[in-house]
Amino acid sequence: MARRAGSNGAETAEKLRNAALELFARSGYAAVSMRAIAAETGVQAGAIYNHFPTKQDLLNDLLQVHMETLLSSWEEAEKPDLAPPAALENFVRFHIRYHLTRSREVFISYMELRSLEGENFSAIEALRRKYESFPRAILEKGASDGSFDIIDPQVTTMAIIAMLNGMTTWFRGNGRLSLDEIEALYVRLVARLVGQKKED
Amino acid sequence: MARRAGSNGAETAEKLRNAALELFARSGYAAVSMRAIAAETGVQAGAIYNHFPTKQDLLNDLLQVHMETLLSSWEEAEKPDLAPPAALENFVRFHIRYHLTRSREVFISYMELRSLEGENFSAIEALRRKYESFPRAILEKGASDGSFDIIDPQVTTMAIIAMLNGMTTWFRGNGRLSLDEIEALYVRLVARLVGQKKED
Known part of the structure; x- marks a missing residue:
């Protein structure tokens, strides 16, 4: 690249x-x-x-570096030994913190997918699917060990990611709630989505 | 306009x-x-x-017509006598159906906010806040009559809208699940987010 x-x-x-x-x-x-x-x-x-x-190479490079950095950062942040509830909390906190400081990258990744040509588009889509597979695996593990009561693993994964991405677009540091408070709220909301046992 | x-x-x-x-x-x-x-x-x-x-007038007109049509469509779809759980289900179904057929409008409303000049931007933001006030009022009513156990009404409202908007970007009619099935799943996911009593 x-x-x-x-x-x-x-x-x-x-x-x-x-x-x-x-x-x-x-x-x-x-x-x-x-x-x-x-x-x-x-x-x-x-x-x-x-x-x-070409300009296409530059756009493709931006989106690819963004997705690859996201994936390698998650590989560092992931703690494979955690039980599903703690693993999911770790994912939620990671996703929020990672994206909050990269609003331009998030915006362009969403908006300029339309401008990526054929193979470039497929490659970025594949990296996205790979990222989505991480929370999904946590959900499936929690469903099989009984920590979660999942309605549908695929749809719930997409719902969680959309909910967290939404937060990174509206959150302002000077608002009613601090980042720590918001993060804690989203951890609880996600626990509800996955039907986590003994949630608040 | x-x-x-x-x-x-x-x-x-x-x-x-x-x-x-x-x-x-x-x-x-x-x-x-x-x-x-x-x-x-x-x-x-x-x-x-x-x-x-000007081109700004045209963009502003598009975004304003989009928001005003959304608001008037909701006013038609709203059934003010419903109890909070049914009212929230009605909102979820409305929001999904309304946005699913308007992907270009949704995309532009999000993406070209950056291109709206001062007053135009504020006017669209105000219409958005107005739309968000409808689900939020349902959540608050459900919290006070005991149908819901809300973590935070504002954050939960934003979480619901982001989750539903996300769905309208990835849903394809020819996928694993029909629109009716997806809608039913999201109704259940939202019921979980608001801590609805006797949800599945």
Whole structure:
């Protein structure tokens, strides 16, 4: 994905990625030119093509790095030995904290899926399915060991993710509730969705 | 909002609105010109300005009509005499059915909020708050008559809406579950979120 070995090259690619993220989030992929991205970073218009041959490559790189970083961060955060209720709580807290600081990435991942071409789109969809498989596995484990009473594992997984993503779009740090309080509320809401035994 | 009295005028405005909806959903507001919208409808490029003086007026009109139609449709669907559990079920079914057939409007309402200027943005936000007040009132009524055990009325309302909106983005009619089945599942999931007594 056009990530250069040299540290200057890597730095430039990172600058370009950041500028593209900002401009795509502000105006949308179709309205932003490679020239505008170069101008935002002070990189020569021609030099951008050494890193990203096309604008599609740049968008694809952004979405792919976002999904891969999410997956590797979850692999670090995951504690495979936890019982399903604690494992689910760990997932909820991870998902909220991870996405809250990446609102532009979340916005673009949702909005510019329409702009990804064929194979790029399929690859991102596959990474999403992989991410969704983690909470789903927790739900299924909890259903079989009796910690949860799941209505439908697939639909409940999608419901949980949508609910948590929604929170990251409306939450403002200066609101009625602190992040810790909101997180604790969502842990309880998710426990209800999965029919967790002895929930409040 | 540039809605003309004459039936021809109204028809033209509707054509322009539909074309804008399609083009904004495909490429984003910033990438679409008034000329492109006119070309899509066969309306003379100059004539578009009789209906919508600026592209901002057109976007604002789309989002405002979307929210106002949602609100008036809910006012028709609402059955104020229902007890809270049935009232909430009625809301869930309404919200799913209403949004499922309007994926472009939902997408643009979320995505192009960024493109609305000051007062237009505030007006749409106010209509949203108004819509959210309906399920919230049901939750509060159910909390006070003992039908529900609500964790936090505001957060639970946002959680319900996000969960339902999520469903309308991933649901495909040809999937494992029919719309009736999915709707019934979401009714049960929402009943769990509000701590409805005697839920399954």
